[in-house]
Amino acid sequence: MHPVTPVRTYVLIWLTLTILTFVTFYVSTINLGALNIVVALGIAFTKMMLVIWFFMHVRTDNPLTKLFVFAGFFWMAILLTMTLGDYFSRTWMPLGKFW
Amino acid sequence: MADTHVVDAEHAHSPHLRHHFDDMHQQFDSDTFGMWVFLLTEIMFFGGMFGAYTVYRSMYPEAFAATSNFMNPAFGAANTAVLIVSSLTMALAVRASHLGQQKLLQWMLVFTMIFGLAFLVIKGFEYHEHWVDMKVPLFPGHWSWTGPEAPPQFAHEAQILFCFYFFMTGFHALHMLVGLGIMTTLLVMARKGTFTPAYYAPVEVSGLYWHFVDIVWIFLFPLLYLIGHTKKLI
Numbered sequence: 001m002h003p004v005t006p007v008r009t010y011v012l013i014w015l016t017l018t019i020l021t022f023v024t025f026y027v028s029t030i031n032l033g034a035l036n037i038v039v040a041l042g043i044a045f046t047k048m049m050l051v052i053w054f055f056m057h058v059r060t061d062n063p064l065t066k067l068f069v070f071a072g073f074f075w076m077a078i079l080l081t082m083t084l085g086d087y088f089s090r091t092w093m094p095l096g097k098f099w
Numbered sequence: 100m101a102d103t104h105v106v107d108a109e110h111a112h113s114p115h116l117r118h119h120f121d122d123m124h125q126q127f128d129s130d131t132f133g134m135w136v137f138l139l140t141e142i143m144f145f146g147g148m149f150g151a152y153t154v155y156r157s158m159y160p161e162a163f164a165a166t167s168n169f170m171n172p173a174f175g176a177a178n179t180a181v182l183i184v185s186s187l188t189m190a191l192a193v194r195a196s197h198l199g200q201q202k203l204l205q206w207m208l209v210f211t212m213i214f215g216l217a218f219l220v221i222k223g224f225e226y227h228e229h230w231v232d233m234k235v236p237l238f239p240g241h242w243s244w245t246g247p248e249a250p251p252q253f254a255h256e257a258q259i260l261f262c263f264y265f266f267m268t269g270f271h272a273l274h275m276l277v278g279l280g281i282m283t284t285l286l287v288m289a290r291k292g293t294f295t296p297a298y299y300a301p302v303e304v305s306g307l308y309w310h311f312v313d314i315v316w317i318f319l320f321p322l323l324y325l326i327g328h329t330k331k332l333i
Binding site: 001002004005007010011013014017018021022024025028036037040041043044047048051052054055056057061062064065068069071072075076079080083084087088 | 123124127128131132135136138139142143146147149150153154157158172176179180183184186187189190191194197198303306307310311313314317318320321322325326327
């Protein structure tokens with residue numbers, strides 16, 4: 001079982017998540033060119049890590065569970081790199097300007 | 100750690116301890132681990148849709164950006180905020196069950212359900228807006244692509260993005276409905292006093308599910324609503 005996390009920590013994480021939501025909302029009005037997607041996904045990834053690490057208690061989970069959480073990310077990485085690798089390295093479809 | 104072991108020893112005979120586990124501690128670890136294995140299959144489920152989205156968006160970046168302008172980021176942002184609050188109340192519900200605070204647990208479950216419902220209501224208004232705007236592809240008579248903000252050369256690709264939009268947010272909303280069912284079950288169990296500091300794994304694993312659904316939305320929000328960059332937000 002997990003140690004009890006203080007309410008303060010949960011509230012701080014919630015506050016950070018809310019602030020990041022506003023940041024991603026307003027940054028989207030600024031055209032950063034190729035960086036648009038990098039910033040948007042970077043903020044989303046940060047929010048996800050905060051939720052996983054604190055709300056989902058992976059911070060205090062045993063190594064086996066941590067390994068499986070990592071496996072989830074790893075599988076997603078395989079899916080995206082191999083799929084995109086296929087689409088970009090063959091002339092299956094006409095590709096637009098990336099992003 | 101020493102303290103928790105004392106508690107475990109006291110509850111070694113807990114009626115909730117299944118016979119194939121050594122103690123409540125081991126059972127709890129197995130419960131959360133099993134939930135994570137289920138969540139990995141959920142990552143594969145949503146991952147397929149995110150993967151397909153990535154391929155099509157890289158093929159038609161300008162068309163997707165233009166089409167995204169027909170989605171309302173104010174609704175999307177409000178829903179993100181609502182869902183994050185529900186994640187906070189869910190985390191506090193798990194904490195209350197761990198500490199044996201029965202009343203607080205019930206209230207936090209009720210708040211989580213209220214925010215979950217609020218999310219679905221906002222989503223419903225949004226779907227209604229798309230229905231009225233005739234932005235529902237695959238539905239004869241409910242798709243139109245006209246006006247100054249609808250470049251005619253993107254008529255085909257716009258329908259692809261809206262299909263992604265409805266499938267991804269639709270499956271997400273379905274998961275929210277399932278989550279509300281789980282919350283109802285938890286509330287009934289909590290009112291019977293089922294959960295104790297030694298046995299709160301059902302609340303913990305339901306929390307994992309709820310937070311996972313939150314994470315899916317955290318990615319849907321920027322990928323569907325915020326790729327336009329040209330419009331006013333509110």
